[in-house]
Amino acid sequence: MLERGSRMGEIIRINGLGKTFATKENEVVALQGVDLSVEEGEVFGIIGLSGAGKSTLVRCMNYLEKPTDGTVVFDGKELGAMNEKELRKARQSISMIFQGFNLLLQRNALQNVCFPLEIAGIPKKESLARAEEMLELVGIADKKHAYPSQLSGGQKQRIAIARALATNPKVLLCDEATSALDPTTTRSILALLQEINRKLGVTIVIITHEMGVIEAVCQRVAILDHSRVAECGKVEDIFVNPQSEIAKQLIYPQGRREASFHKGECLRIVFDGNSSFEPVVSNMVLACGTAVNILFADTKNIDGQAYGQMLLQLPDDESAKRKIYAYLTSQNIPFKEESVNV
Amino acid sequence: MFNPDMVRLLAQGIWETLYMTIVSALLAYVLGLPLGLLLVVTDKNGICPMGFFNRLLGFVVNFVRSVPFLILLIAVIPFTRFLVGTSVGSTATIVPLVLASAPFVARMVEASLKEVDHGVIEAAQSMGASPWQIVTKVLLPEARPSLILNAAIATTTILGYSAMSGFVGGGGLGTISINYGFYRYQSDVMLVTVLLLVVIVQVFQEIGMRIAAKGDKRSH
Numbered sequence: 171m172l173e174r175g176s177r178m179g180e181i182i183r184i185n186g187l188g189k190t191f192a193t194k195e196n197e198v199v200a201l202q203g204v205d206l207s208v209e210e211g212e213v214f215g216i217i218g219l220s221g222a223g224k225s226t227l228v229r230c231m232n233y234l235e236k237p238t239d240g241t242v243v244f245d246g247k248e249l250g251a252m253n254e255k256e257l258r259k260a261r262q263s264i265s266m267i268f269q270g271f272n273l274l275l276q277r278n279a280l281q282n283v284c285f286p287l288e289i290a291g292i293p294k295k296e297s298l299a300r301a302e303e304m305l306e307l308v309g310i311a312d313k314k315h316a317y318p319s320q321l322s323g324g325q326k327q328r329i330a331i332a333r334a335l336a337t338n339p340k341v342l343l344c345d346e347a348t349s350a351l352d353p354t355t356t357r358s359i360l361a362l363l364q365e366i367n368r369k370l371g372v373t374i375v376i377i378t379h380e381m382g383v384i385e386a387v388c389q390r391v392a393i394l395d396h397s398r399v400a401e402c403g404k405v406e407d408i409f410v411n412p413q414s415e416i417a418k419q420l421i422y423p424q425g426r427r428e429a430s431f432h433k434g435e436c437l438r439i440v441f442d443g444n445s446s447f448e449p450v451v452s453n454m455v456l457a458c459g460t461a462v463n464i465l466f467a468d469t470k471n472i473d474g475q476a477y478g479q480m481l482l483q484l485p486d487d488e489s490a491k492r493k494i495y496a497y498l499t500s501q502n503i504p505f506k507e508e509s510v511n512v
Numbered sequence: 513m514f515n516p517d518m519v520r521l522l523a524q525g526i527w528e529t530l531y532m533t534i535v536s537a538l539l540a541y542v543l544g545l546p547l548g549l550l551l552v553v554t555d556k557n558g559i560c561p562m563g564f565f566n567r568l569l570g571f572v573v574n575f576v577r578s579v580p581f582l583i584l585l586i587a588v589i590p591f592t593r594f595l596v597g598t599s600v601g602s603t604a605t606i607v608p609l610v611l612a613s614a615p616f617v618a619r620m621v622e623a624s625l626k627e628v629d630h631g632v633i634e635a636a637q638s639m640g641a642s643p644w645q646i647v648t649k650v651l652l653p654e655a656r657p658s659l660i661l662n663a664a665i666a667t668t669t670i671l672g673y674s675a676m677s678g679f680v681g682g683g684g685l686g687t688i689s690i691n692y693g694f695y696r697y698q699s700d701v702m703l704v705t706v707l708l709l710v711v712i713v714q715v716f717q718e719i720g721m722r723i724a725a726k727g728d729k730r731s732h
Contacts, residue, residue: 232638261640272635276653276729286639288649317729337639 181245181341181373182208182231188239189226200226202397204240208341213367213374215384215405217420218394224377227394228343231375232264233257245340262290265334269346271326273318273333279305280314283333290337297336304332308362324355331362341373342366348383360386381420385409385472393417406472410440410479410504422466436465439498439505441478451480454497460490481508518701521688526708528602529684532674533712536609537667543614544666547573548621549647559633559643573615581612581673585680602683605674613670620666624658625651657728664720668713675709685709 187204190197201223208214218224229235230242233249242249244260252260265286273282280301287297305311308328318326327347334342344363348356364387367374376388384391384405392402395416401408412418441450455461462482469478484491498505551569554562579587585608589599592607628651636650652659678686685705693702725731 234634234637258640258642261638264638266635266638268631268635270629270631272629272631274632274650274654276656276727278729285636285649289636289639289641289645319730343638 179210180207180243181210182206182375183243184230184240185243186240187227187230187237187242189223189230189235190238199397201230201237204399206392206399206402208373208375209390210340210373211367211371212390213364213376213388215376215378215388215391216394217378217381217384217391218416220379222394223397224379224394225345228266228345228375228377231341231343232261232266234266262286262337263340264343265337265339265341266343266345267327267330267334267347269349271318271323271330271350273326273329275318278315278317279310279321279329279332282318282329283336286333286337300336301332304336305329307335307366308332322355323351324359327351327355327359328362331359331366335366335370335372339372341375344374344376346377346379349378349380356383357386363387385470393420406442406475406477409470409472409477410442411506422468435484436508437462437482437484437494437505438508439480439482439503441469441480441503442475450501450503451482453501454494457497458490458493460485460487460493462494522685522704522708525683525685525688525705526712529671529674529686529709529712532602532605532609532677532682532684533667533671536606536613536670536674537663539606539610540613540617540666540670541663543610544617545621547614547618548625549651551618551622552625552651553643553647557630559637559646573618576611576615577619579612581608581676582679584608584612585677585682600681600683605677605682605684608677609670609673612673613666616669617666620662621659624655624662627658628654657724657730660724660727661720664717664724667716667720671709671713671716 184204184206187201187206188199189201190199192198204223204227216224216227226235230237231244233242237250244264247260249257249260274285277285280298283301283304284294284297287300288294292300302311302314305314308331310325310328310332313321313325313329316325318329321329330347331342342363347363348359351359360383363374363376366372367387374387376383378384388405390403391405391408393400393408393414393416395414400414400416401412408417409421412421439450451462451464462484464480465483466481467478468480469476471477484494495505547569551566551573552558553560554566554569556563556566558566576584585605588608588611592599592604595607596604598604632654633646633650636646641649674682674684675686675689676682678684678688678690681687685708689702689705692698693705
């Protein structure tokens with residue numbers, strides 16, 4: 171039976187979530203009026219600058235932090251209505267990995283992966299077999315007898331992922347899971363998460379402050395700013411047409427510099443997966459017989475699809491402008507007039 | 513001084529000292545380990561926060577710890593008589609030794625357990641571990657090297673207390689040192705007993721450090 175506010179295909183539903191921390195002198199608002207929904211089987215990203223409330227939000231998803239307002243519905247059941255025992259049982263279906271890996275330092279890789287199975291009361295022989303299988307899945311079966319102190323950051327995170335998946339969870343929460351890793355290791359861990367999502371169908375929620383992480387693996391994203399959701403939607407939509415200030419800031423980290431050396435009317439054109447293989451700007455310049463000035467250009471690979479965008483300074487001539495608009499429309503390339511201010 | 517009688521006396525002193533120290537240390541841990549655990553678990557940032565109980569427990573522990581051992585030794589004589597039937601000798605000394613060292617052990621245990629990274633506890637909670645599972649599967653095993661090292665320190669401290677109990681007929685090397693060395697001015701006996709105590713402390717400390725280092729998987 172589904173409870174109010176939850177529908178089919180929805181694994182996590184957050185309604186009007188608020189969290190306030192009481193300190194001695196005053197109250198600190200970490201989250202305010204957050205509404206979110208995570209679909210079953212997707213990779214959902216939550217991005218924001220530090221202090222935006224990301225970590226608190228992800229901890230509300232498994233009730234490590236108890237929200238002060240609102241509800242969290244996991245798999246059709248409201249976490250806030252559960253007693254401690256039911257909540258502990260539910261947590262076995264909501265695994266979590268961390269920035270600091272949080273492995274047991276006195277246990278080797280295999281014993282670490284067995285840990286959640288011990289907690290769940292699974293017989294030792296069975297859990298050992300399961301742990302071996304999980305280490306195989308994350309690609310470090312050869313390190314099963316190594317202790318965390320003997321392993322690199324990437325290897326430790328692989329063990330943490332194996333440990334998180336051992337109990338066959340429905341959701342994997344990743345709290346800045348790649349933030350302590352170098353770029354190459356980050357890519358390999360993200361690829362692993364993507365593989366897990368596709369192979370096992372585990373829903374993944376990724377908390378990060380890096381747009382690159384969102385672009386690489388997420389299908390949908392929520393942008394958190396000052397305790398609230400500033401924007402939420404498909405990654406490509408937000409990337410192509412960011413609405414909020416914070417989204418623009420995260421998507422063009424160099425945005426401010428671009429604005430500082432130019433004033434006036436600009437045209438933003440966006441390429442999707444298909445048109446980015448064609449020389450759009452060159453063709454446009456040849457077809458319209460007018461020069462344009464490229465102020466900013468970027469292509470990104472979002473979930474296997476190439477997305478590009480370009481900021482062009484237009485010629486002052488009105489007829490040349492019209493030609494460009496007509497050309498872009500005929501080529502089905504989305505564009506938007508924008509005035510770049512100082 | 514090394515006549516057979518004195519050698520026999522010293523041998524018995526060593527035996528009594530080891531007996532008092534080891535039995536007291538064991539009993540001090542029987543009381544102190546759960547106390548230390550309670551201090552950590554009921555802390556306001558612990559896994560079962562109980563503010564008032566935690567402060568009360570902390571106060572009791574501090575209270576007992578602030579009573580000088582010699583005073584405690586004499587103050588609990590009626591209790592010792594009730595338990596052991598006498599207030600002199602090494603068995604009787606175990607009572608005040610345990611009472612004085614249990615709160616100290618509790619604080620040592622507390623310090624060791626607080627070294628465990630909070631993130632690891634959080635990870636266990638995120639897997640649905642109960643408070644008892646966190647204690648038995650995370651806190652105690654992860655703090656094991658530090659607990660062993662602190663046990664060596666606690667044992668040598670108890671050894672020092674046991675020597676002090678020599679003033680009230682506590683038995684062991686302390687009594688020999690006071691009766692022969694202090695009251696009879698036999699400084700050679702005093703020197704030998706002190707040297708023996710030094711050796712015993714060294715041995716305890718060394719054993720503790722070796723066991724702790726051997727079992728610590730963080731240092732490979």
